[in-house]
Amino acid sequence: MNWRAIxxxxxxxxxxxxxxxxxxxxxxxxxxxxxxxxxxxxxxxRITEVEGVSYGTFIVPGLVMLSVLxxxxxxxxxxxxxxxxxxxxxxILSAPVSYFEIVVGYVGAAATKSIILxxxxxxxxxxxxxxxxxxxxxxxxxxxxxxxxxxxxxxIIGIWADGFEKLQMIPMLVVTPxxxxxxxxxxxxxxxxxxxxxxxxxxxxxxxSGFRWSFYEIADVSVALSLGMTLGFLAACxxxxxxIFRTGYRLKN
Amino acid sequence: xxxxxxxxxxSKVYGSGFKALxxxxxxxxxxxxxxxxxxxxxxxxxxxxxxxxxxxxxxxxVTVGGHDIISDFRAARAMIGLVPQELHTDSFxxxxxxxxxxxxxxxxPKNPAHIEKVLKDLSLWDKKDSQIITLSGGMKRRVMIAKAxxxxxxxxxxxxxxxxxxxxxxKGMWEVVRTLQQAGVTIILTTHxxxxxxxxxxxxxxxxxxxxxxxxxxxxxxxxxxxxxxxLQLQHxxxxxxxxxxxxxxxxxxxGREITYDYDTKGERTGIxxxxxxxxxxxxxxxxxxxxxxxxxxxxxxxxRKS
Ligand SMILES: Nc1ncnc2c1ncn2[C@@H]1O[C@H](COP(=O)(O)OP(=O)(O)OP(=O)(O)O)[C@@H](O)[C@H]1O
Ligand SMILES: [Mg+2]
Numbered sequence: 001m002n003w004r005a006i007x008x009x010x011x012x013x014x015x016x017x018x019x020x021x022x023x024x025x026x027x028x029x030x031x032x033x034x035x036x037x038x039x040x041x042x043x044x045x046r047i048t049e050v051e052g053v054s055y056g057t058f059i060v061p062g063l064v065m066l067s068v069l070x071x072x073x074x075x076x077x078x079x080x081x082x083x084x085x086x087x088x089x090x091x092i093l094s095a096p097v098s099y100f101e102i103v104v105g106y107v108g109a110a111a112t113k114s115i116i117l118x119x120x121x122x123x124x125x126x127x128x129x130x131x132x133x134x135x136x137x138x139x140x141x142x143x144x145x146x147x148x149x150x151x152x153x154x155x156i157i158g159i160w161a162d163g164f165e166k167l168q169m170i171p172m173l174v175v176t177p178x179x180x181x182x183x184x185x186x187x188x189x190x191x192x193x194x195x196x197x198x199x200x201x202x203x204x205x206x207x208x209s210g211f212r213w214s215f216y217e218i219a220d221v222s223v224a225l226s227l228g229m230t231l232g233f234l235a236a237c238x239x240x241x242x243x244i245f246r247t248g249y250r251l252k253n
Numbered sequence: 254x255x256x257x258x259x260x261x262x263x264s265k266v267y268g269s270g271f272k273a274l275x276x277x278x279x280x281x282x283x284x285x286x287x288x289x290x291x292x293x294x295x296x297x298x299x300x301x302x303x304x305x306x307x308x309x310x311x312x313x314x315v316t317v318g319g320h321d322i323i324s325d326f327r328a329a330r331a332m333i334g335l336v337p338q339e340l341h342t343d344s345f346x347x348x349x350x351x352x353x354x355x356x357x358x359x360x361x362p363k364n365p366a367h368i369e370k371v372l373k374d375l376s377l378w379d380k381k382d383s384q385i386i387t388l389s390g391g392m393k394r395r396v397m398i399a400k401a402x403x404x405x406x407x408x409x410x411x412x413x414x415x416x417x418x419x420x421x422x423x424k425g426m427w428e429v430v431r432t433l434q435q436a437g438v439t440i441i442l443t444t445h446x447x448x449x450x451x452x453x454x455x456x457x458x459x460x461x462x463x464x465x466x467x468x469x470x471x472x473x474x475x476x477x478x479x480x481x482x483x484x485l486q487l488q489h490x491x492x493x494x495x496x497x498x499x500x501x502x503x504x505x506x507x508x509g510r511e512i513t514y515d516y517d518t519k520g521e522r523t524g525i526x527x528x529x530x531x532x533x534x535x536x537x538x539x540x541x542x543x544x545x546x547x548x549x550x551x552x553x554x555x556x557x558r559k560s
Contacts, residue, residue: 002327004357005359008357015346086341088343091341091355093305094335095330095358096329096330097360252307252309
């Protein structure tokens with residue numbers, strides 16, 4: 001194991017984060033506050049309670065997940081796309097590092113950043129509504145698993161993308177709709193049964209449901225299923241990354 | 254001398270179907286400076302990229318220090334420092350950080366003293382805290398050399414290291430390369446400046462259209478393929494070369510006051526003796542003469558043209 005290489009890549013990526021620290025923290029804090037003002041105040045005044053918790057409280061786990069998902073993908077895809085774009089990838093490819101180490105470095109840094117972000121959003125939410133976390137360890141487990149899984153997913157997108165449009169396309173066209181329709185702002189049980197069935201095809205539902213369960217012990221689907229789906233998606237992403245490196249897809253011609 | 258890099262039957266076909274390397278066989282000796290020459294698109298960068306792990310080979314094999322570049326890539330790559338042809342830098346990093354990063358990437362423990370030495374050798378010390386984006390092109394190229402040297406490689410690839418570097422710094426770079434060679438580093442460089450190969454290299458390889466057409470000691474190459482030019486100064490101006498001398502393919506110069514004769518040093522006979530007597534028979538008298546060795550550039554151009 002070339003630990004020093006992992007450390008070098010990880011710290012290099014984190015340094016990029018610190019350079020843009022203000023925008024990486026300020027913007028999610030501002031947007032979270034806006035969600036609370038808009039959804040919490042406007043809608044929350046009509047929907048007073050969802051499954052026993054106030055609406056403002058109910059949406060917190062979904063909001064955190066929303067940011068963690070999008071930020072993980074954005075960080076990781078950009079992190080690997082950029083060296084490809086400017087050509088500095090030559091050094092990584094010519095270094096005595098295994099693909100596994102490259103992934104640990106890039107994905108680790110992207111996941112770290114989005115976990116920190118998720119916690120900051122959680123703290124911001126705590127300023128607006130009272131929070132109670134029933135299962136803090138499960139909460140962290142879901143947070144970390146999701147951050148890692150979607151950072152891997154972002155890594156794949158970053159390698160696949162050969163232009164900035166493609167880099168934006170998947171997050172815009174696929175991930176954002178899925179997260180909004182994934183039960184961030186409502187309980188799946190509130191939907192008519194036809195829609196419910198369709199919604200259950202959305203993988204994000206399972207992530208948010210499990211995450212919300214760790215807070216309030218209320219869930220749309222069973223916790224085991226949530227965990228299973230998360231791990232399944234993680235495994236799928238790992239298999240994909242393994243294939244990419246094995247074939248040199250879009251990295252070595 | 255033992256070989257430190259051994260390339261056998263290496264071919265590369267790009268995804269587009271283009272065959273950039275065609276059955277390359279090449280051995281690089283430990284401690285030598287090897288210059289790879291060839292016209293644009295010959296496959297120099299592709300060959301270097303394959304050895305360094307950036308390009309997947311289509312067939313054939315390469316060992317570096319006895320380690321296969323695929324099955325034992327860690328050991329192979331740890332020996333190599335690569336300075337690519339294009340300027341690829343992290344614009345917003347400082348020189349110091351980017352060079353230190355390279356060292357870590359290659360698995361070496363921190364060593365600020367070594368990095369300091371490298372930066373000083375490359376006249377970059379006063380720029381160590383500058384962001385790379387604020388440097389000139391020549392400085393960026395030296396940053397890339399510093400990155401390659403940061404992890405103390407035993408083999409250094411320089412893909413057109415002096416493109417865009419001014420004359421004085423180019424001399425400085427040659428100095429660095431020589432010092433490295435004295436320290437036992439093997440150096441493979443590509444260049445379009447023939448005088449650079451002539452000045453630096455121990456051996457020269459010529460590649461065109463993905464094939465190595467020649468590998469030779471520099472001195473041997475110059476001798477083997479060297480053409481010489483004999484210039485004869487005449488006592489009296491002549492208007493034309495007498496027809497009797499036509500087979501020598503002579504040229505008039507300096508308004509008829511000089512005759513030049515090109516001959517092959519590797520030929521059995523140079524033809525000089527008979528030329529001189531034929532000249533005398535034709536009544537042409539000589540006041541002085543001079544010979545001149547053709548440069549590597551001439552050799553190179555004629556080789557590439559032939560293939
Ligand atoms: N990624 C690629 N895909 C397809 N063809 C490529 C690729 N990279 C290089 N080639 C082709 O392979 C051939 C060799 O290119 P290479 O860069 O190795 O040449 P070179 O000898 O380094 O030339 P130069 O002196 O211009 O740097 C060229 O014809 C080039 O067009
Ligand atoms: Mg080239």
